[in-house]
Amino acid sequence: MTLSLTLVDDGRQFPPAAIFRGGTDFAADLTVTPSLHTQFSGSTGLSAALTLSEKLAASFDGDTGFSATLRIGSEANVFLAANFSGGTSFTATPRYTAGVVTIFEGETDFTADLTLTERGDFGFTFFVDILDSELAVALAKNIRCYSARLVVDGQSVPISRAEINAPDDRLGTELSVVLADDDPVSLTSSVGFDLAVWTGSAWAWLPLLSGAYLSSRNNRLANQSGMPDDSISLTFVDVLGDRWNRRPSANTILYDPQVVDAPTTDALSANTIYRRDSTAIVPVYLPMTGMRLMDVLHYAYVTGCGFSKVITNIDDFPVEQAVFSLTGGYDGGVRPLLAPYEPIAFPVGNDLWIVTLDNPLPAGFASRELPASSILSIDDSLPAREPVNALLVHLKDTGTGEFYTEDLVAPPPVASGTFGTEDYTETSTEQRVRKYRTFDNPFQVNRVEVVYEKTTIEDYQFNITSRETRTDSYDALNRFTGYTRTTELRLPDLSSDDGSRTLQTAEEERQSIFWEPHPLDPNRDVQSRIETRTRGLILVDTSNEYLSKPYKMPYREAHKTGSIEPGSDQQATFGPIKTVIETLRVQGGQVMRERRVQNHLTGVPDSLTVQALPGDASIDRRRDAAKTRQVLLTTGETGPGTERVVKEFDGTSLPPQIALRLAEKRLQRLNTPPRELSAPLAFVDPSLLRRGTDLKVRGRTGYVGTYLVRGYFAVFELNSDGAFTAQMTLNARELLS
Amino acid sequence: MSSSAITDTSGQPLLYVNLSLTELTDSPVLVALVPCAAGKWLTASPAIAAACVEARRTSSGDLFQDLSVAPIDLTPWDGQTISFDFKVHANNVSGLQRVALPVRVTYNQ
Numbered sequence: 001m002t003l004s005l006t007l008v009d010d011g012r013q014f015p016p017a018a019i020f021r022g023g024t025d026f027a028a029d030l031t032v033t034p035s036l037h038t039q040f041s042g043s044t045g046l047s048a049a050l051t052l053s054e055k056l057a058a059s060f061d062g063d064t065g066f067s068a069t070l071r072i073g074s075e076a077n078v079f080l081a082a083n084f085s086g087g088t089s090f091t092a093t094p095r096y097t098a099g100v101v102t103i104f105e106g107e108t109d110f111t112a113d114l115t116l117t118e119r120g121d122f123g124f125t126f127f128v129d130i131l132d133s134e135l136a137v138a139l140a141k142n143i144r145c146y147s148a149r150l151v152v153d154g155q156s157v158p159i160s161r162a163e164i165n166a167p168d169d170r171l172g173t174e175l176s177v178v179l180a181d182d183d184p185v186s187l188t189s190s191v192g193f194d195l196a197v198w199t200g201s202a203w204a205w206l207p208l209l210s211g212a213y214l215s216s217r218n219n220r221l222a223n224q225s226g227m228p229d230d231s232i233s234l235t236f237v238d239v240l241g242d243r244w245n246r247r248p249s250a251n252t253i254l255y256d257p258q259v260v261d262a263p264t265t266d267a268l269s270a271n272t273i274y275r276r277d278s279t280a281i282v283p284v285y286l287p288m289t290g291m292r293l294m295d296v297l298h299y300a301y302v303t304g305c306g307f308s309k310v311i312t313n314i315d316d317f318p319v320e321q322a323v324f325s326l327t328g329g330y331d332g333g334v335r336p337l338l339a340p341y342e343p344i345a346f347p348v349g350n351d352l353w354i355v356t357l358d359n360p361l362p363a364g365f366a367s368r369e370l371p372a373s374s375i376l377s378i379d380d381s382l383p384a385r386e387p388v389n390a391l392l393v394h395l396k397d398t399g400t401g402e403f404y405t406e407d408l409v410a411p412p413p414v415a416s417g418t419f420g421t422e423d424y425t426e427t428s429t430e431q432r433v434r435k436y437r438t439f440d441n442p443f444q445v446n447r448v449e450v451v452y453e454k455t456t457i458e459d460y461q462f463n464i465t466s467r468e469t470r471t472d473s474y475d476a477l478n479r480f481t482g483y484t485r486t487t488e489l490r491l492p493d494l495s496s497d498d499g500s501r502t503l504q505t506a507e508e509e510r511q512s513i514f515w516e517p518h519p520l521d522p523n524r525d526v527q528s529r530i531e532t533r534t535r536g537l538i539l540v541d542t543s544n545e546y547l548s549k550p551y552k553m554p555y556r557e558a559h560k561t562g563s564i565e566p567g568s569d570q571q572a573t574f575g576p577i578k579t580v581i582e583t584l585r586v587q588g589g590q591v592m593r594e595r596r597v598q599n600h601l602t603g604v605p606d607s608l609t610v611q612a613l614p615g616d617a618s619i620d621r622r623r624d625a626a627k628t629r630q631v632l633l634t635t636g637e638t639g640p641g642t643e644r645v646v647k648e649f650d651g652t653s654l655p656p657q658i659a660l661r662l663a664e665k666r667l668q669r670l671n672t673p674p675r676e677l678s679a680p681l682a683f684v685d686p687s688l689l690r691r692g693t694d695l696k697v698r699g700r701t702g703y704v705g706t707y708l709v710r711g712y713f714a715v716f717e718l719n720s721d722g723a724f725t726a727q728m729t730l731n732a733r734e735l736l737s
Numbered sequence: 738m739s740s741s742a743i744t745d746t747s748g749q750p751l752l753y754v755n756l757s758l759t760e761l762t763d764s765p766v767l768v769a770l771v772p773c774a775a776g777k778w779l780t781a782s783p784a785i786a787a788a789c790v791e792a793r794r795t796s797s798g799d800l801f802q803d804l805s806v807a808p809i810d811l812t813p814w815d816g817q818t819i820s821f822d823f824k825v826h827a828n829n830v831s832g833l834q835r836v837a838l839p840v841r842v843t844y845n846q
Contacts, residue, residue: 085827122741123841124751124769130834136759206833313752348837355752362745365767366758403751425772505816570788686833689758694755 084230118132125311127348129687134199141372144683145198146726148716150177152189160231160718162193164208166691168711172244175209175236180718183232185214191236195686195726196460206686212236234724243305247329251283251654254299254322273326293337296322301352304330312354314341317655336653340662344710346691353692361735367696367706370679376727378702379678386671390634390646393663396655404434406451417460424460425474428626429453464503465490479525482511489556490562491537499566507536507577520585526591530582534699535575538601543569552601575602587612628652631660633667674734677707684714685728694735707732741772743842747819758788758827767823768795771809771842779821780808780841787834788827795820804840811842 131139138144150157157179167173175193185191192210196203218233251273256720273281288295297310298321304324324333338354345354363368395403411429417424432452435445451472470485489506511532518524537555539561544551555575558564578599585592591613597606632646649666651659653700677697681688688695693709714728742750744770756764771779781790781804791801792809801824802809811819825838 010743121841121843122743123839123843124743125753126756126764126788126790126838126840127753127826128756128764128825128827128836128838130758130760130787130830130836132760135832203830296835313750351837353753362751362754362767362769363747363749364745365754365765488816529808690835692753692755 006310011114049116060682071646103147123266127688127690127692131687132204134201135197137387138197138199138204139685139687144726146684146716146724147196147198147203148724148726149194149196150179151192151194152185154182154509156729157184158220162716164689164714164716166689166711166713172242173212173497174210174215175238177210177236179232179234179659180522183217183219183234185217187214189214193236195684197686208686208689209236209238212238212242220577235456241309245329246305246329247326248284248304248324250281251326252324252333253283253284254286254288254296254324255321255590256289256318257287258289259318291319291322292316293319295319296337297332297354300324300330300334305352307347307352308350310352310354312343314338314343314354315658318651328561340649340651340654340659340666344483344691344708355692361694361706367694367735368697370697372700373681374441374685375682375697376680376682378699380674380697380699381678383673385671385673388635388647388667390632390644391649391663391667391670392646393631393649393659394630394652395631395659396652398405403660404436404449405657405660406432406434408432415725420460420485422460426458428456428458463490463501464488467503479515480513481511481515482513482530484511485509487536491555491559492566494564494566494570494572497567499564504537507534526586527584529584532580532582534577536577538575538577539564540571540573542568542571554601574689578606629656633660633663635667635671674736675705675707677704677732677734678729679732680727680729682727684716684728688712689714689728690731695730695732697732705733708735741842742781743772743840746770746772756814756825758825760830762776762827764825764827765810769812770818771821773814773816773819773842775815776844777811777842778808778844779804780804780843781809781838782808782841785836785838786828786838786840787830788825790823790838790840792821792823792840795822804833 011297116300148159148162150159150162159177160180161178162174165176166172167174175191177193191212191214193208194206195203196205198204213236215235215237217235220231220233222229222231242296274285288330292309293518294312294316297312299322301307301310319337322333322337343354343356343357345352347353360594406429410428413426413428415424415426430453431450434449434451436447436449437443437445447515448470451474452470454467454469456464457466467488468485470494473481478727484536485508486505487507487509489505491504493502493504509532511530513527514529514531515525516528518526538552539555539558540550540552542550553563555564555572564570578597578601580595580597582593582595585594593613595607595609595611597608599606647670649659649663651663654662679697688709689712691709691711695709696704696706698706709730709732711729711731712728713727716724716726719725744808746749748770751769754767779792781792784803784805789803789805792804793799793801794809801822805825809821823840
């Protein structure tokens with residue numbers, strides 16, 4: 001910590017030297033989810049101006065600044081948005097010694113509450129296959145020369161045939177080979193497979209598989225035309241494919257303690273497994289407050305299976321419980337949560353991507369073309385349709401009997417005043433609303449809440465005079481946890497000579513609501529504190545001093561009172577204006593509310609009020625997770641012949657609103673399923689040997705469609721001339737929006 | 738809190754884009770809309786030798802800049818959604834190289 005003091009001589013013969021001796025305590029309250037590792041790095045600075053009065057009573061006026069960066073784990077370049085709120089108190093007792101030095105002894109305490117806000121970083125990824133020039137030319141030719149080799153512990157092993165298979169429904173790749181010579185492969189051998197393309201001057205070797213190990217062996221002894229025709233066939237599985245088979249050391253249950261009760265002793269003993277020596281494998285229960293899908297995916301695939309991270313476009317919905325068993329493994333615990341989305345999974349380096357197949361191409365961007373000359377044949381098939389007009393959806397009952405759906409609405413603009421005159425304004429609103437319904441009558445909206453609203457007001461000259469954006473936030477238990485509101489106003493711009501008006505961010509308000517268990521009933525929650533912090537534009541007038549400092553006032557108030565003077569010594573800064581802190585305390589059958597308003601410009605509280613509010617403003621956050629409800633979705637068809645057997649959709653692992661959305665899409669897909677494509681190619685193109693690639697396939701008279709590669713199969717075989725022939729087949733699914 | 742995303746020109750959030758390039762060539766230009774906020778940067782780190790992501794503000798007339806070396810400060814357009822042009826430049830490689838280039842809006846430069 002650095003401390004600098006400036007002594008102001010008031011005429012007495014005080015020595016200029018000042019020594020500060022003391023300690024600095026830093027205490028911070030940090031709420032961290034289990035998947036975060038945090039470290040603070042930062043500094044504090046304190047600057048103070050000391051005015052010594054006649055009786056050695058000293059007062060310090062200064063500011064303390066604190067800056068810190070919050071980093072996730074050891075990842076570089078990943079920061080969180082964090083709010084530090086707190087205060088500093090500094091006390092020091094001046095002690096004047098005999099004419100030599102002035103010594104201050106004291107302490108500084110700094111306390112801060114950290115609120116982690118949304119991480120705030122987002123983006124997308126380019127997957128790029130880059131070919132060197134010679135290889136690109138070779139792959140563009142119609143006559144190609146291939147070679148292939150099996151590499152066992154770094155040594156090349158001759159083969160006569162190889163098949164490499166990446167199935168649709170599995171993560172890794174399988175390799176099957178027929179050896180041309182002795183079998184040097186052991187169970188611990190590290191195996192790789194390389195493909196080579198002749199570029200005209202040299203072989204370009206491309207590794208297709210590495211780090212695989214032996215899965216099975218078949219030794220065949222046979223005769224053909226009186227001569228031995230023996231062969232050894234081996235299959236290998238790669239490391240990535242094997243990761244999906246990993247399991248925890250004991251049955252592990254992740255659960256959200258806010259929603260699900262902790263396990264009882266009876267439940268633990270009933271689920272215990274015993275070894276032959278009678279030692280117990282006790283199930284492990286891991287509480288994870290506010291658990292969401294990304295937490296479960298991180299536990300399964302990063303902590304469990306060893307990937308670096310999981311990237312997905314699936315909704316990050318709240319999850320009450322996830323079970324990872326010895327028989328199902330890590331992947332088995334996640335599959336029920338992902339199954340309704342029908343995703344495709346593929347590794348990129350050591351990252352695991354899980355994406356839904358309904359991921360349309362960017363507007364204005366075309367897929368890579370697969371020309372007809374590259375294809376031996378196309379099987380473009382429409383899977384068996386299941387023409388249904390209804391789907392029975394099994395939903396989780398939240399216990400309140402209620403669920404919601406969200407819609408974006410934009411009501412028509414509202415005009416007031418007479419068009420063309422100064423009193424005319426036009427107000428347009430954009431809202432995101434939640435419509436609450438009950439399971440008993442899911443098509444009846446019972447209440448509506450606005451969770452996002454943007455209000456824009458234009459004047460008679462079509463200038464935007466104000467724009468206010470408010471976004472509400474809710475936690476995993478649907479408790480309201482606050483809002484952020486940004487207000488832009490058309491205010492005079494001090495940087496222009498005539499103070500012409502521009503749209504500027506005048507205020508930013510952030511409210512945070514904190515909940516705690518009811519003191520008398522732990523199953524209910526009450527609000528304990530509400531903090532509303534307002535920051536905004538501040539007018540700083542250096543030519544108008546108050547108590548020897550530039551006068552400050554909120555910019556919008558300065559505009560209202562006509563205090564803004566462009567071209568003068570006034571400046572505009574953005575900083576804290578006021579903070580309203582309300583503490584709520586349950587007292588008998590009432591709630592005591594204490595409201596303090598701290599004005600940061602004047603440095604004194606504006607007001608302090610204490611109120612007694614009747615009633616008990618608590619909510620019951622527990623719900624019965626075992627109940628399910630059934631909702632019938634229909635296509636709206638009626639009449640004879642439309643009453644067909646109803647299909648079912650299990651949405652009990654998802655929040656009801658997400659389950660209903662997916663069920664509606666499933667009903668649509670049952671009637672018009674996406675097409676499947678199987679295309680044997682004339683050549684092996686190594687850049688196509690990747691799941692997730694999108695391709696535009698050309699047929700006889702035009703494009704057949706755009707497809708996403710889900711799997712592939714390639715065969716390499718030694719012919720009688722001693723050269724390899726190669727062929728591959730792609731399996732793909734139609735890309736739909 | 739509402740979640741942000743880089744979207745295409747029709748408002749569809751972008752997750753990934755597949756490309757196949759020959760070395761020392763550029764990809765077609767992708768136009769995307771980026772929500773901007775004060776203190777945030779448009780980056781493409783970490784830098785890799787095989788390729789880089791370049792970007793510029795649409796219709797600005799600026800040169801494309803390598804986002805891994807020179808991230809773009811989004812502070813001047815705080816609160817706005819700005820259109821940017823993106824493209825990938827492939828450097829010298831040997832054989833076939835498969836890379837993933839993340840484009841991020843983040844607090845870190």
